[in-house]
Amino acid sequence: MAVFPFILVKKPSMKKDSVLIRHEIIHLRQAVELLVIPFYILYLVNYIINRFKYNNHHQAYMHIIFEREAYHQERNTTYLQTRRLYAWMRYFKRGN
Numbered sequence: 487m488a489v490f491p492f493i494l495v496k497k498p499s500m501k502k503d504s505v506l507i508r509h510e511i512i513h514l515r516q517a518v519e520l521l522v523i524p525f526y527i528l529y530l531v532n533y534i535i536n537r538f539k540y541n542n543h544h545q546a547y548m549h550i551i552f553e554r555e556a557y558h559q560e561r562n563t564t565y566l567q568t569r570r571l572y573a574w575m576r577y578f579k580r581g582n
């Protein structure tokens with residue numbers, strides 16, 4: 487979990503999980519781009535809208551725009567070096 491400026495993990499071994507760490511670093515980049523607090527507000531608003539739309543916690547979470555970018559790119563080993571500013575906006579237009 488990313489709580490700016492930290493990444494919190496449940497177990498020390500998770501610090502070695504490069505996919506998880508990359509996912510959380512993407513969230514930290516998103517937070518910086520939105521000056522931190524607005525990121526968390528938008529994240530929550532997006533979740534609430536999705537919760538009504540999908541009527542399901544997991545679906546609502548997976549469709550949060552910031553999660554869509556993070557899950558889509560978490561296995562991309564060069565993503566953090568090539569990511570453009572506000573890259574999460576590209577995920578507004580993607581389907582489902």
Ligand SMILES: [Zn+2]
Pocket residue numbers: 509513552553556
């Ligand atoms: Zn995430």
